Amino acid sequence: MPFATEAAPHVVAPNSVGRVMRTVLYALAPVVILHWVFFGPGLAIQILLGTATALLAETLALRLRRKPLAPFLGDGSAILTAVLLALCLPPLAPWWLIVTGTAFAVLLAKHLYGGLGANPFNPAMVGYAVLLVSFPVQLLHWLPPQLASEHAGLSLAETLSTIFTGSLPPRLSWDAITSPTALEALRTNLKMGMTMGEAHQFASQERSAWLWIDLAIAAGGVWLLAARIIRWHIPVAMLGAIAACASIMYAIDPGSYAGPIFHLTSGASLLGAFFIATDPVSAATSDRGRLVYGAGIGVLTYVIRTWGGYPDGVAFAVLMMNLSVPLIDRYTIPRIYGHAR
Amino acid sequence: MATHADVRRNAKAQAVLLVAVAALVSFGLAGLAQITRERIARNAQAWMQQHLEVLIPAALHDNDLLADTITVIAPDSLGTAQPVTVYRAWRAGIPTAVAIRSIAPDGYRGPIELLVAIRYDGTLLGVQVLRHDETPGLGDAFEKREPHWLERFRGLSLSNPPQQRWSVKRDGGDFDAFTGATITPRAIVTALRRTLEYYQRHRQRLFRDPPADAVAGAAADFERTVAPAAWHSSASGHR
Amino acid sequence: MNASTPARLDSGFGPTVQLLASCPLLAASDTVVKALGLSLALAFIVPTTILSARMLRPWLHEDNRLPAAMMLLAGTTACVERSFQAWLPGLGESIGIFLPLIVANLIIVEHSLEHSAAAAADWRKSMVIAAGMAATLLILGVAREWVGRGSLLHDAGRLFGPWAGALETTIFRVDMGFLLAMLPPGAFISLGLLLALRNWLARRSMTPRTPHRP
Amino acid sequence: MASVLLILLSTVLVNIIAMQSASRWRPFAALDDCFAAARGLAIASLLAIPILSVSSWLLFHHVLQPRSLGYLRTPAFAALLLAVVPLVELVLRRYSRLVPERPGFALLLATNSMLLGVALLASERWRQWLDALAFSLAAAAALGFLLLAFAAMHERLRQADVPEVFRDLPLSLITAGIMALAFMGFTGLIQEGS
Amino acid sequence: MNRSPTGAAAPAAILAYGGLRLSAHKQASTARPLRVASAAQHYVLPLDQHAGAPSTPRVRPGDRVLAAQPIAAPGGALSAWLHSPVSGTVSAIEPRPAPHHHGAPTLSIVIANDGREQRVEPRASVSFEQLAARELCQHIGHGGIVGLGGAAFPTDAKLLGSQLEGGPHLLLNGTQCEPYISCDDMLMRERAQDVILGARILLHALDARHCTIALEEDTPQAEQALRAALSRCHDERVRLKVVPSIYPAGGERQLISAVFGVEVPFDALPAGIGVVCHNVGTAAAIAHWIRDGQPLISRIVTVAGDGVHQPCNLEARLGTPITTLIDDCGGYTPRMTRLILGGSMMGSAMPLDTLPVTKSTHCVLAATALDLRSRTQEMPCIRCGRCSQACPALLLPQQLHWSIQAGDQNALARYGLMDCIECGCCDYVCPSQIPLVERFRDAKTLLSRTQAEDQAAVAARTRFETRQARLAQLEAQRRAKLAEKRQRLGGRPQP
Amino acid sequence: MIVAILVMGGLMALAALSTRAAARQALARQASTREALIERLDALLPQTQCGRCTYTGCRPYASAIAQGEADTNQCPPGGARTATALAQLMGQPAKPVDPHYGVVRDTAWVAWIDEPACIGCTKCIQACPIDAIVGASRYMHTVIAAHCTGCELCIPPCPVDCIEMRPAPPGVSA
Ligand SMILES: Cc1cc2nc3c(=O)[nH]c(=O)nc-3n(C[C@H](O)[C@H](O)[C@H](O)COP(=O)(O)O)c2cc1C
Ligand SMILES: Cc1cc2nc3c(=O)[nH]c(=O)nc-3n(C[C@H](O)[C@H](O)[C@H](O)COP(=O)(O)O)c2cc1C
Ligand SMILES: Cc1cc2nc3c(=O)[nH]c(=O)nc-3n(C[C@H](O)[C@H](O)[C@H](O)COP(=O)(O)O)c2cc1C
Ligand SMILES: Cc1cc2nc3c(=O)[nH]c(=O)nc-3n(C[C@H](O)[C@H](O)[C@H](O)CO)c2cc1C
Ligand code: SF4
Numbered sequence A: 001m002p003f004a005t006e007a008a009p010h011v012v013a014p015n016s017v018g019r020v021m022r023t024v025l026y027a028l029a030p031v032v033i034l035h036w037v038f039f040g041p042g043l044a045i046q047i048l049l050g051t052a053t054a055l056l057a058e059t060l061a062l063r064l065r066r067k068p069l070a071p072f073l074g075d076g077s078a079i080l081t082a083v084l085l086a087l088c089l090p091p092l093a094p095w096w097l098i099v100t101g102t103a104f105a106v107l108l109a110k111h112l113y114g115g116l117g118a119n120p121f122n123p124a125m126v127g128y129a130v131l132l133v134s135f136p137v138q139l140l141h142w143l144p145p146q147l148a149s150e151h152a153g154l155s156l157a158e159t160l161s162t163i164f165t166g167s168l169p170p171r172l173s174w175d176a177i178t179s180p181t182a183l184e185a186l187r188t189n190l191k192m193g194m195t196m197g198e199a200h201q202f203a204s205q206e207r208s209a210w211l212w213i214d215l216a217i218a219a220g221g222v223w224l225l226a227a228r229i230i231r232w233h234i235p236v237a238m239l240g241a242i243a244a245c246a247s248i249m250y251a252i253d254p255g256s257y258a259g260p261i262f263h264l265t266s267g268a269s270l271l272g273a274f275f276i277a278t279d280p281v282s283a284a285t286s287d288r289g290r291l292v293y294g295a296g297i298g299v300l301t302y303v304i305r306t307w308g309g310y311p312d313g314v315a316f317a318v319l320m321m322n323l324s325v326p327l328i329d330r331y332t333i334p335r336i337y338g339h340a341r
Numbered sequence B: 001m002a003t004h005a006d007v008r009r010n011a012k013a014q015a016v017l018l019v020a021v022a023a024l025v026s027f028g029l030a031g032l033a034q035i036t037r038e039r040i041a042r043n044a045q046a047w048m049q050q051h052l053e054v055l056i057p058a059a060l061h062d063n064d065l066l067a068d069t070i071t072v073i074a075p076d077s078l079g080t081a082q083p084v085t086v087y088r089a090w091r092a093g094i095p096t097a098v099a100i101r102s103i104a105p106d107g108y109r110g111p112i113e114l115l116v117a118i119r120y121d122g123t124l125l126g127v128q129v130l131r132h133d134e135t136p137g138l139g140d141a142f143e144k145r146e147p148h149w150l151e152r153f154r155g156l157s158l159s160n161p162p163q164q165r166w167s168v169k170r171d172g173g174d175f176d177a178f179t180g181a182t183i184t185p186r187a188i189v190t191a192l193r194r195t196l197e198y199y200q201r202h203r204q205r206l207f208r209d210p211p212a213d214a215v216a217g218a219a220a221d222f223e224r225t226v227a228p229a230a231w232h233s234s235a236s237g238h239r
Numbered sequence C: 001m002n003a004s005t006p007a008r009l010d011s012g013f014g015p016t017v018q019l020l021a022s023c024p025l026l027a028a029s030d031t032v033v034k035a036l037g038l039s040l041a042l043a044f045i046v047p048t049t050i051l052s053a054r055m056l057r058p059w060l061h062e063d064n065r066l067p068a069a070m071m072l073l074a075g076t077t078a079c080v081e082r083s084f085q086a087w088l089p090g091l092g093e094s095i096g097i098f099l100p101l102i103v104a105n106l107i108i109v110e111h112s113l114e115h116s117a118a119a120a121a122d123w124r125k126s127m128v129i130a131a132g133m134a135a136t137l138l139i140l141g142v143a144r145e146w147v148g149r150g151s152l153l154h155d156a157g158r159l160f161g162p163w164a165g166a167l168e169t170t171i172f173r174v175d176m177g178f179l180l181a182m183l184p185p186g187a188f189i190s191l192g193l194l195l196a197l198r199n200w201l202a203r204r205s206m207t208p209r210t211p212h213r214p
Numbered sequence D: 001m002a003s004v005l006l007i008l009l010s011t012v013l014v015n016i017i018a019m020q021s022a023s024r025w026r027p028f029a030a031l032d033d034c035f036a037a038a039r040g041l042a043i044a045s046l047l048a049i050p051i052l053s054v055s056s057w058l059l060f061h062h063v064l065q066p067r068s069l070g071y072l073r074t075p076a077f078a079a080l081l082l083a084v085v086p087l088v089e090l091v092l093r094r095y096s097r098l099v100p101e102r103p104g105f106a107l108l109l110a111t112n113s114m115l116l117g118v119a120l121l122a123s124e125r126w127r128q129w130l131d132a133l134a135f136s137l138a139a140a141a142a143l144g145f146l147l148l149a150f151a152a153m154h155e156r157l158r159q160a161d162v163p164e165v166f167r168d169l170p171l172s173l174i175t176a177g178i179m180a181l182a183f184m185g186f187t188g189l190i191q192e193g194s
Numbered sequence E: 001m002n003r004s005p006t007g008a009a010a011p012a013a014i015l016a017y018g019g020l021r022l023s024a025h026k027q028a029s030t031a032r033p034l035r036v037a038s039a040a041q042h043y044v045l046p047l048d049q050h051a052g053a054p055s056t057p058r059v060r061p062g063d064r065v066l067a068a069q070p071i072a073a074p075g076g077a078l079s080a081w082l083h084s085p086v087s088g089t090v091s092a093i094e095p096r097p098a099p100h101h102h103g104a105p106t107l108s109i110v111i112a113n114d115g116r117e118q119r120v121e122p123r124a125s126v127s128f129e130q131l132a133a134r135e136l137c138q139h140i141g142h143g144g145i146v147g148l149g150g151a152a153f154p155t156d157a158k159l160l161g162s163q164l165e166g167g168p169h170l171l172l173n174g175t176q177c178e179p180y181i182s183c184d185d186m187l188m189r190e191r192a193q194d195v196i197l198g199a200r201i202l203l204h205a206l207d208a209r210h211c212t213i214a215l216e217e218d219t220p221q222a223e224q225a226l227r228a229a230l231s232r233c234h235d236e237r238v239r240l241k242v243v244p245s246i247y248p249a250g251g252e253r254q255l256i257s258a259v260f261g262v263e264v265p266f267d268a269l270p271a272g273i274g275v276v277c278h279n280v281g282t283a284a285a286i287a288h289w290i291r292d293g294q295p296l297i298s299r300i301v302t303v304a305g306d307g308v309h310q311p312c313n314l315e316a317r318l319g320t321p322i323t324t325l326i327d328d329c330g331g332y333t334p335r336m337t338r339l340i341l342g343g344s345m346m347g348s349a350m351p352l353d354t355l356p357v358t359k360s361t362h363c364v365l366a367a368t369a370l371d372l373r374s375r376t377q378e379m380p381c382i383r384c385g386r387c388s389q390a391c392p393a394l395l396l397p398q399q400l401h402w403s404i405q406a407g408d409q410n411a412l413a414r415y416g417l418m419d420c421i422e423c424g425c426c427d428y429v430c431p432s433q434i435p436l437v438e439r440f441r442d443a444k445t446l447l448s449r450t451q452a453e454d455q456a457a458v459a460a461r462t463r464f465e466t467r468q469a470r471l472a473q474l475e476a477q478r479r480a481k482l483a484e485k486r487q488r489l490g491g492r493p494q495p
Numbered sequence F: 001m002i003v004a005i006l007v008m009g010g011l012m013a014l015a016a017l018s019t020r021a022a023a024r025q026a027l028a029r030q031a032s033t034r035e036a037l038i039e040r041l042d043a044l045l046p047q048t049q050c051g052r053c054t055y056t057g058c059r060p061y062a063s064a065i066a067q068g069e070a071d072t073n074q075c076p077p078g079g080a081r082t083a084t085a086l087a088q089l090m091g092q093p094a095k096p097v098d099p100h101y102g103v104v105r106d107t108a109w110v111a112w113i114d115e116p117a118c119i120g121c122t123k124c125i126q127a128c129p130i131d132a133i134v135g136a137s138r139y140m141h142t143v144i145a146a147h148c149t150g151c152e153l154c155i156p157p158c159p160v161d162c163i164e165m166r167p168a169p170p171g172v173s174a
């Protein structure tokens, strides 16, 4: 009786790239929901816009590169890129912002390098950095939480019209409704000569909403850890490095530097540590390499957000460490079983 | 007659050849420098002159502004530890105005170089931004997006608005900021206030020395302005 | 003049070298005016130095080719810089710090050139090189300024003199353009896209030559 | 600052492209891998640029400026460079296992020094020769790091399935663009630091 | 390098070495008792079923042979004896499809069973304690004993090569980490005393003082049986050690790390650190040979999988066709799709089922879609790192994969391709469904070829230079003689 | 102006001096540098000594490459791998082996002597560059397959044409 043969192993885990990416998307779902609760439907619309753009761009790129559409459109990585990018943008940002950013991310940062798995730079962060250096004003229009705001929240229709026309409903003005992010507020206030205490107070008015969202992000991250989608090295190294830098500077001069808790819970620290720096494709390879990589991101993030010109440094830090990855990989090849160090 | 090959092989000849090239180059360059020296000096003067003319109307002075300068050092008031040039305007030997190359050190991406013209009585004649490195499209709004922003300062003084209102609206002051950019306006407003304060405190000493000889000044090289010996602002400390 | 000139030109000054040569100049390609100014400088410096290097060549040992060329280049560049300061002060101010970069570029160009027998051929060659670099700069300048701030020849009046003010064009007026194009990343990315475009055109013009099956 | 970044990255690109695609500009003999050559060049730059920076600072401030010879800046720097580059070559050949190759090494190091020199000279704010030294050390270190990172990146990109028209040069440029984008994060930082 | 781990009581360190927890799928076959496989009509015995040189036949076609009669002798320094499993006639010596060649033919002795079960006169049982260690080793060789753990390495050679000063530590491998395979578990449950006796013989043969029998935590019955047998013979030297059930804990090097907490250097054999590792089946086979004079003519084979009606363990004579085993287990179920020799992770799929049982056949897996989980669409590697997490050799499979794609042999050597044990863990976990092991196997072939070529070049150069030197010397001598002769003849010496 | 010329002239003199020093050093080390390069090139060659590259052996070919006389694609026994490695070391683009110098075999071949036909002339022994043939005068000769590199140099001298090339037995990689 003849049988068909195949190479060992004859069983493989029921796993796929699509499943990995989808798990990450599920882990982000609570964040999106909480975002809606606090800030209205803006983010959801941005995600839809970004996803549509990402899929279009992916289709275009795959067509041009003559690759099969089905497996790559279905793998979810482009959608994840769009979602992460959307999470970094203000919810009422005009529509062309997310479209431009996603297109840059997918076309320039991903497909020019050979598509899924080959991109040395984190596509979402390339998209975000492009937007940040090109359109800084639009990226400053962050909203205060609906609940805390004296204005009634924007309705879905108003949100849509704001995103697509770029102008607010007549009863509102940008200056009235936007509020700086905590990091931004702290920087501004310190530059104004406030003391740290005053600055903190000012900065922390709207923080409770963000703390909930941070909690959701951390929960999602822990879930990813438990699901073995990510490992602890990058998040721990990155958050540890941020905390270490912040503690040192805080110990030296508590009057002008915020403490570690503030830094860990503001800006994109947590999102970066669990969802962005962990992008496997553009991260370092070995465990030791990933520790170096994560710590590098942490230190650079702290430096940029504390002394640099841009409000948060996660995106730049990730990109800078991305470009160091081949170098890190070269010097962190792990010891092989039976070989001396 | 040495052939090419001989020269190529002879080390000394090669050295001489290289030195000759260098000498030739420097000869040409030195000649050109000689020819252009005055022109370049005049260009530099003209550049400054342009800015000064915009700020200090001809009616206010009969002296050559570029020729009558003093340098002062006042790190706390003028934003730099370097010597700062002050142009003085006189009319018929009576002091009418000054223009101070003050610096706003706390711009968003670095110092902003200003030229602040102040009437003798302490009201602002105007402000020009000489150099800056603010974020294009954000902090540079005074250039293109809100070109009238700088004009707003004309005629103001430390009492108008009152000194404590010399800040951007966000800080409880009188002045608008740019959309999405408060740091740059705040830096400029603060620098203006400090400059005005400095002027108020030191007006007497700024005009203590009599006007420079107009004739000597016009002929002088810009780089070596005939200026009264630099004096140091006593109020603001020394180097 | 003979048919082999372009071929030899190609071998000495291929696309790679052209890129090498243009790369450092990217810093001055964010506006058309800067690109024009630099092109102007190139149009003078390239022929001058290449021809004078050519005159020196027979006398120089291989080892001394670099020093001599470098000195000539540095001198010529300094002359141009000085001239700009004197006669086009606005332009001098805005591209002044980039002019010495030309020395580095042209060192590479000079080294990859085989001098030809006739001076005229060398002159032509140097003009072709200067034109190539200028074209790259100008294309980049147009693209970057247009995308980046929606204008063309911005500041021409201030830099070239009042007569040029009329040339300033505003293509669209928004609060700001796509700033990326004006910034360093934009310089590299635009040049990369430009090269890819060239590759694509070259490939397209290649394809018809292969027999086409219906 | 932006221009310093641009110049730095252009320098790296010029080095990598030259090493990759032009055999006659190979900086070192018998080094078949781009990364090793990049490491050699990084070492050479780290030697040459600080020396050059300090000596040119001294030259300008004590020889040229007092005699109003400011216009000699570029040619004088070039001449200094021409004196220092062969010395570095000499030192490397004697004391290291690297074997600088004749036209290539001098050419690339001269290019690097000139480009970085321009970047350094562009800012005239160094009041002490120590400032100049510190800044040039930082710049040379940055150059070295970028060279290594780019060379390693280049090796990784070689294996990727890159669209035909973007292969090699265009992709290198775009990579440099994204690197520049990353380093935009430092804007404001360097200004305030100095 | 003689770090004896004897005293090391390091905790099981295997988690530091990757590996996977897989579902064992062993209940079905261990639920039924061990049986003897039915007799077959023809027995096919490949001459190269062990590691090393093929054996040389001692019989000719037409010869009559008895069970346990030697029919082939070692064909080289590293080779093994082969005995007839049954009485009958040699019907042919010809190439026959063999399992270790994936069904390709290899020279084999074919014996037609006469059903009379005649045996050569069993030799008087040897009292192994009387023999010197070396003699005992050689005697073991005459029993045709080879490693039954899978590699079929001639046991006498391994024993002789492990004669260490002070005696090595004997490690008996009773783990069977691969899914479906339970032959060793069954052996230990039912014949624990044989295993213990084998251990004592091996201790003597190696002049060793300690023996550790390693077991997996999910074989408690085997552990009980072994403890009972141990308490009966009161041998203090033999101990049990339970290790976690993690695939591939049974690999020699992984097991040594788990038991002793030390690693075997990549360029050394376990003996290099004072350990000798044998499979429990090997030990039992030695016991049979020494105690009963029964050479290695049968072994226990697990027949498993959803593709047979009654999975179980069978004691099968060497050369038995697999079809016979299948019939003993109630035949194929209709769902049967793939025939695998070995477990689901490392076994090879066979194109036909007429192949014979050999000394290294430990499992016949009749697999159905229930047992298999085939790959879906292969995607590019996303560098997720699951593979390197799972790799027991601590390699970076993703980098190996990239380097294979890039054709970069230097990188492959640097990333340790040759240290890959082809366990398949990386392959199993890869979300991109890349057939990593297959690629690694091919690349290893290529890399070892280039490495061999490089070695050959070095050797050729040495030989060439030696020859040149010799020729030069001869030439010098000739000239010297010539000059001397000229001088003697009174001529002037040549300039 | 005088000062300018003096300063620049002086600097240039320094430059000329150091350029010359470096050039002299390079010249002095040229031989050893070249020797090291030849050594590294030779190490990449298969050491078959067959002469198909048109040089008398592997090392002469290596030194020809180092001199720039020979191209990197002339060694058929080395095949694509050697050609690529040579090109990389020389910093040149890799080329496939030029068929003009011989065909590239993808499996190892070794010489085989038809022993009954051999007349024991020892000519093949003298031809073999690596002593891979054993035998004494007027006795049968044998090729040691494990040593034979397949250079085919023994084939032409044999007066009775009893040597032929055959695929290497398993385990032998020439
Ligand atoms: C990339 C970036 C660049 C900025 N550049 C400037 C600038 O040049 N000048 C400035 O005043 N504010 C700049 N800002 C804005 C400040 O960070 C700060 O948010 C703002 O001044 C606060 O003012 P607001 O209350 O009007 O938002 C920049 C912000 C970003 C994100
Ligand atoms: C002295 C001595 C020499 C050995 N030589 C080899 C050898 O050359 N190749 C080999 O695969 N195994 C050799 N082995 C056996 C290995 O240790 C190992 O038991 C065998 O390869 C089977 O292991 P495995 O089933 O884990 O693959 C040797 C053992 C001894 C004691
Ligand atoms: C991945 C892998 C898994 C193995 N699993 C087992 C096993 O479960 N049981 C076993 O006895 N041998 C196993 N082996 C073989 C052992 O490494 C080793 O060869 C054997 O225990 C030595 O005993 P032997 O020479 O008596 O066969 C495995 C080998 C490898 C490479
Ligand atoms: C844990 C995890 C994190 C990811 N983070 C990012 C990210 O930050 N940015 C992004 O563009 N894609 C991210 N992806 C998706 C995917 O890896 C990415 O699009 C690839 O870079 C595409 O080749 C992530 C995927 C996973 C599994
Ligand atoms: S498990 Fe697969 S996808 Fe993940 S890193 Fe390894 S090879 Fe790549």
Ligand code: SF4
Pocket: E387, E390, E391, E392, E393, E394, E395, E397, E419, E420, E421, E422, E423, E424, E425, E426, E427, E436, E437, E440
């Ligand atoms: S097959 Fe090789 S690389 Fe993969 S896990 Fe096993 S040892 Fe590691």
Ligand code: SF4
Pocket: F045, F046, F047, F048, F049, F050, F051, F052, F053, F054, F055, F056, F057, F058, F059, F061, F074, F075, F076, F077, F078
């Ligand atoms: S062809 Fe190759 S193997 Fe033969 S002599 Fe030349 S280099 Fe050696």
Ligand code: SF4
Pocket: F110, F111, F127, F128, F129, F130, F131, F132, F133, F143, F147, F148, F149, F150, F151, F152, F153, F154, F155
């Ligand atoms: S036996 Fe013949 S083919 Fe083999 S190495 Fe010697 S000469 Fe060459």
Ligand code: FES
Pocket: F113, F118, F119, F120, F121, F122, F123, F124, F141, F158, F159, F160, F161, F162, F163
């Ligand atoms: S003569 Fe010896 S082999 Fe032909």
